[in-house]
Amino acid sequence: MTAHMRIEKAMACLTQIVGERATRVPGILDGHGRSEAYHAARPPDVVVFPESTAEVKAIVGLCRDLRMPIVPFGAGTSLEGNAASLEGGVCLDISRMNTVLAVNGEDMDVRVQPGITRKQLNAHLRDTGLFFPIDPGADASIGGMASTRASGTMAVRYGTMKDNVLSLEVVLADGRVIRTARRARKSAAGYDLTRLFVGAEGTLGVITEVTLKLHPQPEAISSAVCAFPDLKAAVDTAISVIQSGVPVARIELLDAVMMRGMNLHAKLGLPELPHLFFEFHGSKAYVAEQAETAQALAGENGGLGFEWASTPEERSRLWQARDNTLYAGLALRPGAKAMITDVCVPISRLAECLVETAKDIAETGLICPVVGHVGDGNFHLLVLMDPEKPEELPRAKAFNERLVDRALSLEGTCTGEHGIGFGKIEFLEKELGEAVDVMRAVKLALDPLGIMNPGKIFKAPGQEGGHP
Incomplete structure (x- = not known):
């Protein structure tokens, strides 16, 4: 079956599953290939808007049969190409799965569909005396925040997504629907599957429900x-x-x-x-x-x-x-695009990292405003580049590589909260070495066909180089 025939068959089958909520309208495809990242757009072949776990399960089963990539998509605010459709395929936009399913006030938790955004959730909780504190800045979807292990301005007090997700419902690549944990605040029951999927960027399955800790207002x-x-x-x-x-x-x-x-x-x-x-x-x-x-x-x-x-x-x-x-930051250079960095170091090394970075900025002549969640050692630079001057991109990339190397030398990480996507694959190899092979083994076990958000976090076996 040719690629064109596979797409046509997928579209026909998806229309049977969700009706007009499957589309190939060019503007919608293009919009789902973009994000806040500086990377070029990588649109999917089809965008589909499911409204239930049952529909997600049916879509995943179809993609498995057709060997088509599946790319979950939340609010489109990712910064490392996390939801780019590098190999085309089906973009699974979960924005219509935005219902609050249950608020358990006495236990201070809530169960939601993944498409609800953090601001929508807190608006729903306003009269309960509880709130959800994770604030990455953008009004991101809860599913996307879980998938990238997001944090933000209040992480120093309330932790990150990994600390505030109690349980997930996930549709696996083989069509099984699993729940990773119950609502109890602690458990020693087997592997911690919840934290396996939190931060997996959709490479192991599609999140269809999230149970979150809440905090008193x-x-x-x-x-x-x-x-x-x-x-x-x-x-x-x-x-x-x-x-x-x-x-x-x-x-x-x-x-x-x-x-x-x-x-x-x-x-x-x-x-x-x-x-x-x-x-x-x-x-x-x-x-x-x-x-x-x-x-x-x-x-x-x-x-x-x-x-x-x-x-x-x-x-x-x-x-x-x-x-x-x-x-x-963009107001400092109208018309520019920003490469947003995301290193994090132990707090005792933060001053050293920032002072050395400031020297690097001065020597390279780049415009790089700094903002940081310094309470947990995480900071960002907006490396401003003129899209009309392609020679600036290699300078920005070289600066970012020096920044990451500096953070790693100080026992830090290449990403405090944005994830790897396809923009930081090489940096992950530098940071964790053979541990990445263990991640590949998990990926192969859960997604042997490689259809779940391919090309993200690490290179597939045999893949040459990264992605532009």
Whole structure:
């Protein structure tokens, strides 16, 4: 069967399963080949919008029979080509699977379909006194966040997706539907399949339900920003706050270049110096105590005074500006695209990594605003490139490789939260060596035909090179 015949047969069968929710409209195909990544678009052959686990199971069975790739797609906010259709095939858009299936208030957990976004979930939970804290910035889908092991600004207090997913329902490549765990908060029952699929980027199966931990909405929330004379003073303050045991909910670093972009984009009017953004959760007395300690530590490192966001509207404006740092960075170079880096190091090595990186930026002449979840040692650079100047891409890639090598030399990782996709395959090999062969063995056992999001995380046996 030729590739064209296989696509036509798939489309005919998919129409029988989901009706008009299977499409080959060029604009829809193109939109599902793109993301926030700098990589070129890689569209699928067909996009299908399932609405139930039963439909996903039927679609997976069809793709297995036709030997067609399956690429799960959430909100399209990934940054390493995680949902690019490198070999065409069927893009499984789960955005219509966006129902809250059960809220268990007494147990503080919730069961949802994977297409619901984090903001939709928290809107549903607003009157329960509970919330879901993982905030990667973008309004990503819960399934996509689980698949990439996402984290974000509040990970320093509440952990990452791996800490907040209790159980998954997954459709495997052979069509079986499994549940990886029950709702109990702990279990020693066999292999930890939940954490196997959290971070697997759709390469082992399609997530169709997610059970999440919830947390009490804090009685009081207080946010503040503090400017510093230089990057090292800001980083030293963040390290002191964490090592002193101050349970901040968020502590975010923005360098002077990023502050310039934020002023351009969000009109914050803050000094164009390195800043820390803080948020404190708890009772009113507890929040005041935390804030006082953090403010004192900032003063010891040359902090130029806390500026408080005292009303909900001011806090929302502040953190919305932080969430939009991609667009703030792009405001520094209109028309540019951004390669977004994602290293993470032990917090004791963070200052060393950032100071050396700042020197590298100065020597290469790149525009690279910095933003980081410095409470857990994770930071990002937006390496701004002009798409009309193709010679800039090799410079950006070489800089990113030096950054990753620097992080690995400091016992860190090439990705704190974005995943591997196809953009960091070589870096994963550097980081974990023969452990990647163990991952390949798991992949082969669960997906012997190689139809689940092929070309991601590692190269298939016999694959030459990476992907552009």
